[in-house]
Amino acid sequence: MSEFLDLEVQDGIRMPWNVIPGTKQDATNCVVPVSAIYTPLKPNPAFPVLPYGPLRCRMCRSILNPFCVVDYVAKIWVCPFCFQRNHFPQHYSSISESNLPAELFPQYTTVEFMSTAETGPVAPPVFLFVVDTCMIEEEIGYLKSALAQAIELLPDQSLVGFITFGTYVQVHELGFGLLPKSYVFKGTKEVTKDQILEQMCFFAGKTKPTTGVIAGSRDGLSTESISRFLLPASDCEFVLNSIIEELQKDPWPVSADQRASRCTGTALSVAASLLGVCVPGSGARIMAFIGGPSTEGPGSIVSKSLSEPIRSHKDLDKGSAPLYNKAVKFYEEISKQLVHQGHVLDLFACALDQVGVAEMKVAVERTGGIVVLAESFGHSVFKESLQRIFQSSDNDLGLSFNGIFEINCSKDVKIQGVIGPCTSLEKKSPLSSDTVVGQGGTTAWKMCGLDRKTSICLVFDIAKKDGSDAISQSTSNQFYFQFLTYYQHHEGQMRLRATTLSRRWVAGSGGVQDLIDGFDQEAAAAVMARLVSFKMEAEPVTSWYQSSGSMAMAMASAAQAFIDISNGLTELTEMFSDVIRKLDALRSALHVSPPGTIVLADFDPVRWLDRALISLCSKFGDYQKETPSSFSLSPRLSIFPQFMFNLRRSQFVQVFNNSPDETAYFRMMLNRENVANAVVMIQPSLISYSFQSGPEPALLDVTAIAADRILLLDSYFTIVVFHGITIAQWRKAGYQDQQGHEAFTQLLQAPQEEADLIIKERFPVPRLVVCDQYGSQARFLLAKLNPSVTYNSDNPAPPGGDVIFTDDVSFQVFMDHLQRLAVQ
Known part of the structure; x- marks a missing residue:
């Protein structure tokens, strides 16, 4: 390769x-x-x-x-x-x-x-910070510290603006440092560019033009009026630091059974309109720091009552998330506005709860924005990622x-x-x-x-x-x-x-x-991952068919053929009897339903991937017909089935145990990364460290776990340093701090140093998990391993090894059935 x-x-x-x-x-x-x-x-x-x-x-x-x-x-x-x-x-x-x-x-x-x-002055980049204040004091403290560091790293010539929001939206005037001043907008309504021009006094003392586009200094706005809100970083550093230092929790009271009144959509609407008024066509980024779900105004994702849970994948599939489509439509309009202006929306979502990344995905992705998802503004994932944006180094983002x-x-x-x-x-x-x-x-x-x-x-x-x-x-x-x-x-x-x-x-x-x-099997895996993610979002989860007369009979025949294929494919997974029952129901309904009956059929991404893999292996595999043992693949294709096995188990396809926000984040990252990084997301890399040998690649399999071994798993979003039970006991006994155990000290340090190198080169910064065998966080490793040894498998785990409690099929079973279906 x-x-x-x-x-x-x-x-x-x-x-x-x-x-x-x-x-x-x-x-x-x-x-x-x-x-x-x-x-x-x-x-x-x-x-x-x-x-x-x-x-x-x-x-x-x-x-x-x-x-x-x-x-x-x-x-x-x-x-x-x-x-x-x-x-x-x-x-x-x-x-x-x-x-x-x-x-x-x-x-x-x-x-x-x-x-x-090309002549003319170089347009400086613009950074408009949009900051959520509906958080506990501790979180606001973390965010203030991170923002203060980011302000110091901003290029001197770049223009900076600052907006805070909670129940209301406040646009801070940076050009008048003697007295803090801000313009306040109600959080329940979307704000247009005309309202920005009128309410923020852009034509104070002047007559507003009656015709033509009014945007930027070239279209009639004075530089003085623009510089009240967007100033060079070097000119407003003191004022900006003062505003950040005085940031406080949103003062509006919140009862114990209610969520905070957070108007995220209105704040982003104000930010987009402000940039559209002041710097249309210039390179500008809205950097939104959000600490919870939007509950007020356009773009809200949940009501204020805590008795109503935030939408899940199940709610979206059933159509029981009434605010979702409305919010997505709102952010689609925001994205159109930003694209027309040439501006970017970056999202820093840091909360234990969902904040609405799934709804905002369309605006972030279509503008080419950055997204960082973390549990807290105090987490290293957020703090280091924010610094990485502005730091100048050989590995900067550019x-x-x-x-x-x-x-x-x-x-x-x-x-x-x-x-x-x-x-x-x-x-x-x-x-x-x-x-x-x-x-x-x-x-x-x-x-x-x-x-x-x-x-x-x-x-x-x-x-x-x-x-x-x-x-x-x-x-x-x-x-x-x-x-x-x-x-x-x-x-x-x-x-x-x-x-x-x-x-x-x-x-x-x-x-x-x-x-x-x-x-190129790595590139093929990355393309198939993007395609299946796109299909899961773009194609409806359910397809509707209108049955009538001869069309019903034709569809019944097609459904029967599809069921026959599906029954063969079931052997590939041994898990999808539910899908088969639904297809049987489709066939029965098409046979007996009178004209006008609406019949439901589900789209299954796993089955789509399976059919694609079987077709590819049938075309390019070397085999004798009806003889599975004769099947072989060229080295150019031999790893591709393994990629597909891991893709169908990955977070891009399996949304169980992930929130809509997390799924949206994973897919946004997949859609912007190169092949090498996409392959790591699909099939994590595993490196083994032991006394017997130096660092060496290990199979992504549960049999790689051993009591005297350290494993380093890189799944792109998470780096896991996993200590075997014997290594963990020695470490807890403090052998690494005693003389004569230098080799053990080096063994402990080697995976940590490698993890630090990976973290230093990657953006957003991945989460680092250090865990021990049989510990609670060992799940981060076990979830990614091939379950060749499970609680009900015939072959027991080797001494010091581990088992996975799952009903998933192993890669060997997957390949056995793939070979049998490919040669038919």
Whole structure:
């Protein structure tokens, strides 16, 4: 897999199929879609930053790249996408085979342009802090301390604003430090930009224009009126620190049987409108610090009465969460406003209870915002993550703004859409596929906020019908892709990064081995994880069918066929008899229901993954028909079933024991991380430490547990240092502090040092759990292990080992049934 990693280092891209199925039917048979996970701003010191603008094709607007055919005598270049012949401009007149511009160098498939022709002052970044005050004094103390540290780390030139909210919303005026002053808005109503202009005295002493857009200094607002609320960090540090120091719990009384009156939605509405008035189009971030559920005004997720529980997954599935859809719709409108303005919503949710991350997900994800979920503002997950945003280091986030991402590709490839932190710009073109996945129906997307690690998943559609048609239409067997990212660099200037790729396509049965050789199973697992998460949210949990006459009979036949398949698949899991009963009920209802009857059928993501895996193994596995023992997979595909086994058990698919907020958080993180991090989320890494050997990878299996061994589990969101029972007893006896036991001291330190390294490189900062065998927190490890030894299995646990109390099938049982179904 090293060649795929090299491609990622060079261009920031991983593709499941590096040799592409050449026709629509071949692509369908391959199950995993033709797709790519691309990190637009992945750092690479090897590629050049060019101090001039790009040269574009006059037909399709693609950029000059190493795959262009160049006639050096006639000074003409041919676009590989549309085959248009373009003349070089005068300043390229000296071009020759020995004097190439950087964008034609074969190794520079990714280049970045920074035009020096652009004039005008660099727009400083804007940070608008929106702070919840409906918390206990201890939590407010933690938050005040973290905010004070963050203010010190802000770049001096950046503009800062400050809003607090509880029962009411207060916009603090920073430009008048002699006397604390704020504008107060009622928490029960949404606030528009016109209300902001009128009530916050932006036209005091002046006549308000009757026509035209009123936003920012270029559209009629004076710099003085804007600087009352948004000031350079260096100019308002004293005032800001004073406001933070004097922060107190919301003064409105709360009875013992009531929740605090918290107007989160109104506060975010005020923040979005304020930025829209003052700095439209500039790089700005709303950083919301929320310590509990919204109970007041638009966007509220629960009533004030404590007798009403906050919605769960079960409530959402049943449709018994009356405020949910209304809140999601409200935040969709907020997201549209922020995207139009070019601004970002970052969310720091720190509470033991849910705060509404599931409802706010649409606004955070579509603007490319950051989300951090922790139990308290005093937790290291929050404190260290907040510092990491502003700290300058080799591993800093490199926050960038106002990105626009565009795709160009060969005419035989269309774009279904993007899954990730972006919003469709609805720029339809012949390259837009009729099938939409994620943000689709376009070839351009807005990325209001992006950083060095932001990754998006692009899903393509092969448009060619058959191989002979493909050969006649194309001059070669290559597909070309070009990704253009126009963005405001974290240093302030606008840049354009262009990545151009070429991939070979094959058609027909003769290309199966080529497809296998080009299969990247890690990228495929990451793509399938994003797809199944998207389907669970985008497709309704239930599908409704109207039964009538012959259609009912046809659907009954289809349901029967589906049940037959399902009965075979049940052997793969031995857990889904409930789904089978529902499908039987569907078949019976379709047989007997009179016209007009509504019948219910559930969507099952686990079954969808199982069917995909069986189809892939049937196509690419090596076996004799009806002989499971003969089944084998190429090394290029051999780990993929293991990824799917862990994916179907992961927090992205199994929502049991997770709140809607936690599920939304996990999926947001999955949708913005690169392949390596996504794989760790799907299948955690496990490292073993013992006296017998140095650190070594261990199987993600319960048999890895031993009394004299330390295990380090990295599941991305949580780092677990697990001590075997003997190690734990020695540690509690204090042997590590005694002379002669230096080896034991080093054994204890090694996993802790490795955990610290992982925590230092990751954002958001993961939770660290240090636990012992048979301890209560050992569940963090046991939940991720393959249950090869359970309470009812035939093979007992080895001495010093452990068992898992579960009815889940083990990976071996899973593979046995997979092999039997794949060879049928």
